Amino acid sequence: MFRRAFWFTAGAAAGVWATTKVNRKLKQLTPESLAAQAADKAIETGHRLKDFALDVRAGMLQRESELGEALGLNAPVEDPALPAPRRAAALDGPRSDGPRSGARPPYPNNHSYNRNEDH
Template sequence: MRRLFWLTVGAGAGVYVSHRVKRRVVRFTQAWSPEGVAARAVSTGQGAGERLRHFASDVRTEMRAREEELREAVRMDQAPPDAGHAPARRVLRARYTIIDHDDHDHDTTDHDKDGH
């Protein structure tokens, strides 16, 4: 009786495992068939296109905002100077500062220090 029980358990486990392996093999072959690869490529392309559209939209939004900042800076620059006072000077707000720490590649002469 004991042998019959283990024989039945082993046969059941074998059927279950072979069924699971068959399902995985079928999924794998469908995924890597020409149709499966094409379907994945299309869905990936659509997702990339959607991300690209969002990126372009963000770029346009930030571009408009920065352009408005620059226009405001130019309007400030074009304000008429006070009569009889010092000449008008340019007032532009910098958004970014570039710092160059690469001193070993440049010759440091008095000419370079003056910025000419």
């Protein structure tokens, strides 16, 4: 009698366990759940890409400063041939005060930007 009760209980427990397992899997495979999983993976991938880009940028800045020190580019420019205002302008580099009247664009516009055009 106890054997039959044991096996009946074990079978019922296995049936309940299998039913819950199947129902959970079916809920995971609904379109809403799949969309949520895809969105979570996309967000996670975006965070990883952002971290990678920040690491690359930090490495670039570090390497740029190492190269600048090795080549002496970080040293101040002292050219006695330039007067003081010109020396400061040489250190600052070219300025972009906006478009000037009569100024040409940096690149000639002699081609079409139409992507549908046959090449």
